[in-house]
Structures are given as C-alpha cells and as structure tokens.
Amino acid sequence: MHDLLRKEVYETAETIVVKIGTNALSRADDTLDETRIDRLGAQIAEIRKSGRRVVIVSSGAVGAGLGLLGLTERPKDLPHLQAAAATGQAKLIQLYDQALRPHGIHAAQLLLTANDFKRRRRYLNVRNTIYTLFEYGVVPIINENDTVSVEEIKFGDNDHLAAMVTSLLPNPLLVILSVVDGLFDGDPKSPDAKPIRLVEQIDDDLLGLARAERSSRGTGGMQSKLASIRSVTAVGENVILANGEDPEILDRIRRGDIVGSLFLAQKSILPAWKRWIGYTVKPNGWIVVDDGAVGAVTQKGKSLLPIGVVSVGGSFDSGELISIRDRTGREFARGLSNYQATEVKQIAGCRSDALAERLGSASYAEVVHRNNLAVIA
DSSP states (O other): OBOHHHHHHHHTOSEEEEEEOHHHHBOTTSOBOHHHHHHHHHHHHHHHHTTOEEEEEEOOHHHHHHHHHTOSSOOSSHHHHHHHHHHHHHHHHHHHHHHHGGGTOOEEEEEEOTHHHHSHHHHHHHHHHHHHHHHTTOEEEEEEOTTTOOGGGOOSSHHHHHHHHHTTSSSEEEEEEESSSSOBSSOTTSTTOOBOOEESOOOHHHHTTSOOOOOSSSSOOHHHHHHHHHHHHTTTOEEEEEETTSTTHHHHHHHTBOOSEEEOOOSSOOOHHHHIIIIISOOSEEEEEOHHHHHHHHTSOOOBOGGGEEEEEEOOOTTSEEEEEOTTSOEEEEEEOSSOHHHHHHHTTOOGGGHHHHHSOOSOSOSBOGGGEEEOO
C-alpha cells in the first residue's frame, strides 16, 4: 500500500543517504551477505534514475574482517578491532563497487573521523569532496576510519556518522536500514508489539521505548538510532528507519510503501552553518545564563551578552563552540564564543559598556553573536 505523505517525502528529497548497519549486511556466521549488497546496488541505481543522488554510510568493515581472519567473535581490544577493520574495509568497498558497476556506477571510499567534522575547514573539505563525486556520478561509500580512530576522535557508531553526513547535504532523506521493521511500541521480539509507522515528534515517552542494548555485531542500538534521528529531524529533515533484510526495501521506500517508521522533520530547514554549530560539533565547554538571557536568545533572536552569564564550565578558547544552558542545566543553544573561558568568567554579569575596564580591552560586546549561535531546544 502506498502512502501520499511518504511519496512526498521521497519526491522532495534531492539526496538519499542510506545508512546500512552491520547486521543488515551479515549472514548468521558474521560473513558479509554479497547477494544483499548486489540487490542494494540495483536499487540504488533505480534511485539514481529518478534524478537523485545517493550516499551510503556503511558499517560492516569489522564484520567483514572477522570472516576473512577466521575469528569467531568480535575482538575486545582496540588493536585487534582495528586490524579486523583494516582487513575488512578492502573487501567491503570491493563488494559495493562490484554491485554498482553493472549499472554504470562507480563507488568511492571515504573514511572519516570525528575531527573531520569538528574542524570547519576539514568539514568543508569533506562536503566539497562529496559534491565533486556527485558531479562525476559516483556514489560515495562512507565509513568511520576504524583503523586510526581512538576514543577522543570516534563518532561512537555509524548512526551518528550518518546523521552528520546528512547535515552536509541539501534536502536529504536519511534512510537507516537495521534488522527490525522500524520503531516498535514494545519489545520487537514480542508478538504483541507493533511498529510505529509515523512519528511526528520524538519525546521522552518515545525514547523510553528504546532499549540501551547494542546490536549483536555492530556498535549501535535503538537508543543510538533515536538520538541520531532526533538530530536530523531537529534541523528540518525527514528520516525513515526500516528493515534492511527486506530484499526490496529501497524500492519500496522509493514507491512510498508503508514500511518501517517515518520520522517527520520538526522545524524548518536550518542553514548549513547553523547545522554545523548546533548539531555537528561537540562543545568544548559551557556557560549557564539567567532567565532574561534565555528569553532574549530563544524568543527575541538576540545575541548572548555578558550581563546574562551566571557561570562558566570547561575550558575553551575564543572561536570555539560552547554549550549554552539555563539555570536548571538544560542546554538550549550552542554557539561560537568571542572570548576564552577565563575571560568569560571575568565579565560574567557585566554590562557591555564595562567590558574594557574588566579585560583591559574588549573587541566584542557579545559573548556569542547571534550569527554564530543556534537554538537547539
């Protein structure tokens, strides 16, 4: 059965970002299911025929490495995990390329770390590379660079990576392929549980339906998926979470079939600069502001002035991203600070015309200018 809303969601998207989880690509023995990858390649070619661009964010490198190295379980230490990823990544990209070549499409490999999104210049370089690949009709295959990633530069899982990649692109639709038919109103293993086909808002009750467990082969779980989905819908984009074991899943999504769960955009589309500030980079520190500053920023569209600052936490330099919180600790905005943390502490609660007296000199009247600020709640 087709659905007009789902058809509209697909038709209005310029780029389809397909995130494919490890379980959705693997057989029971942990080896990659080459037939499934071939089918995905054919369906991606059909999406391309409709004039849309496709980006694949694919897990599976470690899983592929397990099979190639003859391992029976996922290694628990970092060096062996990275060795499995390095071995498996070559096989993974080879299979995607083989699946796309019969349709006249080339695959390109992009291996990223969180630092590629944290630094604005590198973030733009990633985006420019993807856009140039589109010019050549190439499908980017993106994965985390597990062979060099350590704790401080890891995304955490590919759900988060897919959300960050989606934020790079104009008018995208994010499709997350897992091994369940969307978000359920109970334990998916229970016969009484039913999939929630349309989600208009992700609230605390909905988050409570997700369990914190990780998938058997991958690193993510339903809580991770919902967190990533919320970051995408918060900037004005739609997401479909569906079952990647369905051999026709991308064709069905293209037709507007009622499959999986559709998560609707929560607000109008944010500009790319605001997305980067609000939802891509991890803040280096935080400031707590009074109720007057909260209202000025969220309701009146004002810059954040020093007079509204109550306290400062963490360590950050001028130009770095900070979290902006109310007195209860709730984060409601993020922005690029004009001053380093020690200076913000000095001018907290100070009127703008008295900043030079406190600091000796003051180049800015604002702690965070409105142009460098994104309201996220």
